[in-house]
Amino acid sequence: MNPNLHQAGVKLLNALSRHADLIMEVYLSGTLDETQHSPKVIENLLQLGVLWRPDEEVGIRLKNAVRHLLESGLHDERNRQLDANIGSSLASLKTLAQHYKEALAHSRFAESEVHLADVTEHVYTLTESLANSVRTLFGRINNEFGYVASIDAKIRENELAQSQVSELLKQLEMFRFEELSELAGNNRELRNLLIVTLQHSFSRVTQELSIVQARLLALLGRFREFRGRTRLLKGFVLHMEQKPDFQPGNYYNLSQVPKLFNQAQRLIAPAAVDVNRMEHEADLQQLVGMIKAINRSRQELQPERAAQQIVVEQQTAVEFKEDKLKQAVERYFCEVIESGKRITALEYLHARDLDFDAEAWLYQVIGGYHGLTLEEQTYFAIDTTGQPHPQYTGNFIIEDVELGLR
Numbered sequence: 001m002n003p004n005l006h007q008a009g010v011k012l013l014n015a016l017s018r019h020a021d022l023i024m025e026v027y028l029s030g031t032l033d034e035t036q037h038s039p040k041v042i043e044n045l046l047q048l049g050v051l052w053r054p055d056e057e058v059g060i061r062l063k064n065a066v067r068h069l070l071e072s073g074l075h076d077e078r079n080r081q082l083d084a085n086i087g088s089s090l091a092s093l094k095t096l097a098q099h100y101k102e103a104l105a106h107s108r109f110a111e112s113e114v115h116l117a118d119v120t121e122h123v124y125t126l127t128e129s130l131a132n133s134v135r136t137l138f139g140r141i142n143n144e145f146g147y148v149a150s151i152d153a154k155i156r157e158n159e160l161a162q163s164q165v166s167e168l169l170k171q172l173e174m175f176r177f178e179e180l181s182e183l184a185g186n187n188r189e190l191r192n193l194l195i196v197t198l199q200h201s202f203s204r205v206t207q208e209l210s211i212v213q214a215r216l217l218a219l220l221g222r223f224r225e226f227r228g229r230t231r232l233l234k235g236f237v238l239h240m241e242q243k244p245d246f247q248p249g250n251y252y253n254l255s256q257v258p259k260l261f262n263q264a265q266r267l268i269a270p271a272a273v274d275v276n277r278m279e280h281e282a283d284l285q286q287l288v289g290m291i292k293a294i295n296r297s298r299q300e301l302q303p304e305r306a307a308q309q310i311v312v313e314q315q316t317a318v319e320f321k322e323d324k325l326k327q328a329v330e331r332y333f334c335e336v337i338e339s340g341k342r343i344t345a346l347e348y349l350h351a352r353d354l355d356f357d358a359e360a361w362l363y364q365v366i367g368g369y370h371g372l373t374l375e376e377q378t379y380f381a382i383d384t385t386g387q388p389h390p391q392y393t394g395n396f397i398i399e400d401v402e403l404g405l406r
Contacts, residue, residue, distance in 0.1 A: 086171040089126045123193045125200040151227045158220045174297035329368040342404030
């Protein structure tokens with residue numbers, strides 16, 4: 001740590017704290033009234049870089065950095081300046097990253113930590129600048145540019161904001177994450193800063209700027225609508241001032257109604273052909289002549305296509321044999337109902353010496369239960385016994401099914 005730099009910083013912050021009233025006075029009024037403050041205090045603030053005098057004939061003003069600090073901290077709506085100098089920040093980042101990699105390659109670890117701290121500061125400064133720019137735009141939109149009074153001024157502010165959004169989007173196109181990824185290489189700290197942090201900020205700011213553009217266009221449409229109505233109202237007021245005896249006429253009694261008042265929708269009657277109009281006769285004849293005529297050729301007698309006698313015979317009855325496995329499951333359900341006991345499927349299978357595969361039998365029993373209606377299922381209580389799969393978690397191996405009455 002540089003002790004001189006630390007001491008100078010503490011001195012500057014103490015000066016800002018002691019002379020907070022003077023600084024806010026200059027911030028709000030724009031210039032400093034030198035007659036109201038001590039020349040020694042003013043000279044001290046000039047030397048510290050808090051105040052500055054642009055010209056001998058111009059009053060003392062706040063330094064731009066101090067003004068930006070107050071505008072950002074106070075969320076001042078008058079702050080209409082956006083920092084869109086992304087190209088210079090990216091160039092500085094690339095240079096500092098190369099310094100850091102070079103120091104690491106030559107095992108200068110103390111120097112590399114300093115360069116890494118500079119890279120980190122530049123990255124977070126850039127992301128904060130982008131976030132503040134978007135926040136400023138949203139603040140001006142939500143306030144509907146309330147720091148100006150007239151509609152024309154609001155429209156100009158809206159167009160300024162749209163140009164700033166366009167400039168920000170152009171600046172965001174300078175992000176080349178392929179180059180940054182190649183520059184970071186396999187260094188974890190650089191990849192976290194240049195790829196993860198910057199890309200996250202880039203995605204968020206791009207999405208928010210698209211929302212800002214849409215809201216600016218909608219707001220611009222509203223302002224222009226207000227301006228049109230205002231001009232119409234001002235024109236009417238001016239007309240009434242010049243002709244105070246003007247009275248609107250009874251327009252619905254006129255044969256020629258002005259277009260301003262003739263806003264009724266037309267009534268269109270259903271379309272129909274008027275065959276009584278002689279001037280349409282030629283058109284109707286042409287339409288009739290375009291109708292396709294269907295000519296059926298006379299064909300000779302074809303014996304094979306003549307009507308044939310249909311002999312109706314008694315059809316052989318077709319019987320569908322039900323599946324034996326399904327019938328066995330139905331008998332198993334009936335056995336449970338008649339006995340009133342809880343019987344497992346495998347017990348019934350072995351007791352009746354049924355020649356079915358055990359796994360197929362269990363599948364059929366479960367399917368037969370779920371094939372019942374909801375009302376019929378309420379009469380039975382079914383339970384499965386088994387064990388979890390020893391290797392794959394979440395899988396339960398069913399070894400037997402127990403069925404009984406509720």
